[in-house]
Amino acid sequence: RVAPVALEDVTPGSDSLYVLAFRDVSELRRIERMRSDFVANASHELRTPLASLRGFIETLQGPARSDPLAHERFLGIMFDQATRMSRLVDDLLSLSRLELKAHIAPDQTVDLKPLIGHVRDTLLPLAEELGVEIRTHLPDAKVEVLGDRDELVQVFENLIENACKYGQEGKVVDVFVRSEPSQPVEVSVVDCGPGIPAEHVPRLTERFYRVSVADSRSKKGTGLGLAIVKHILTRHRARLIVKSEVGKGTAFTVRF
Numbered sequence: 272r273v274a275p276v277a278l279e280d281v282t283p284g285s286d287s288l289y290v291l292a293f294r295d296v297s298e299l300r301r302i303e304r305m306r307s308d309f310v311a312n313a314s315h316e317l318r319t320p321l322a323s324l325r326g327f328i329e330t331l332q333g334p335a336r337s338d339p340l341a342h343e344r345f346l347g348i349m350f351d352q353a354t355r356m357s358r359l360v361d362d363l364l365s366l367s368r369l370e371l372k373a374h375i376a377p378d379q380t381v382d383l384k385p386l387i388g389h390v391r392d393t394l395l396p397l398a399e400e401l402g403v404e405i406r407t408h409l410p411d412a413k414v415e416v417l418g419d420r421d422e423l424v425q426v427f428e429n430l431i432e433n434a435c436k437y438g439q440e441g442k443v444v445d446v447f448v449r450s451e452p453s454q455p456v457e458v459s460v461v462d463c464g465p466g467i468p469a470e471h472v473p474r475l476t477e478r479f480y481r482v483s484v485a486d487s488r489s490k491k492g493t494g495l496g497l498a499i500v501k502h503i504l505t506r507h508r509a510r511l512i513v514k515s516e517v518g519k520g521t522a523f524t525v526r527f
C-alpha cells in the first residue's frame with residue numbers, strides 16, 4: 272500500500288513525517304486462495320453425503336414407504352453416509368485445533384513402545400476385517416521422545432490404518448521402532464501394497480488429496496489424514512519420509 276502523498280509535498284526540514292510503505296501481498300494472496308479452496312473442498316465433501324441422505328429420506332417417505340427390504344438397505348447406506356460426515360467433521364476440527372497451537376512445542380515425555388502397542392490393539396478389528404496382519408518390531412529399552420501423546424497416537428493410527436487399507440489383503444504391515452545411540456528415533460510403517468507413483472508423493476499431505484478416484488469411492492477416508500499427520504509432525508519438529516515402489520509397497524517413516 273502506498274501512502275496517499277505526492278513526493279513533491281515532502282519538504283526537507285519540515286516537521287511533517289511521511290511514510291512510504293510497500294508490502295508484497297502475493298504470499299497473503301496465496302494463503303487466502305488456499306483458505307478459500309479449503310472451504311470450497313470441505314463444503315463439497317459435506318454436501319455430497321448430505322445430498323445422498325436427502326435422496327434416501329425422500330425415497331423412504333415416498334416410493335419405498337412400505338418396502339421393508341428397501342428400508343433395511345437404505346438405512347444401512349444412510350448410516351454409512353452419516354458416519355462419513357462425522358469423520359470429516361472430526362478431521363476438520365483436528366486440523367483447525369492444530370493450526371491454533373502450531374507455534375507451541377509439545378513437552379510430554381512419551382514412550383513410543385506402549386504407544387505403538389496401543390495403536391496396534393486399536394486397529395486389530397480393522398486389520399482383521401481387511402485380512403491384514405500388523406507386526407510390531409520394538410527394541411528392548413524404552414524409546415522416549417518429547418511430544419503430545421494423543422497427537423502421536425493420531426499420527427500412527429493414520430499411518431498404520433492407511434497401510435492396512437491401501438496395502439494388500441492377506442499381507443503383513445510391519446511397524447519398526449528404531450532407537451540407536453546418537454541416531455534420531457525413527458518409526459517406519461511398511462506395507463506390501465500397490466505403492467504410490469512418484470508424481471503423487473509430494474502432494475500426499477495436501478488436504479483432500481487422494482491418489483486415485485477408485486480410492487475415494489471404495490476406501491473409507493476423508494483425504495485429510497496425512498494433512499493432519501504433517502501438521503502434528505511439524506509441531507513435533509519431526510519429519511515424514513515416504514519411500515514407495517509401484518508394485519512392491521510403501522514405507523512411511525517418522526524421524527524425530
Ligand code: ADP
Pocket residue numbers: 429433434437438462464465466467475480481482483486491492493494495496497498521
Ligand atoms: P485418506 O483419508 O484418503 O486415507 P490420507 O490423507 O490418509 O487420506 O491419504 C491420502 C491418499 O494417499 C490416500 O487416499 C491414498 O490414495 C494414498 N495413500 C496413503 N497411504 C498409502 C499407502 N500406504 N499405500 C498407498 N497409497 C496410500
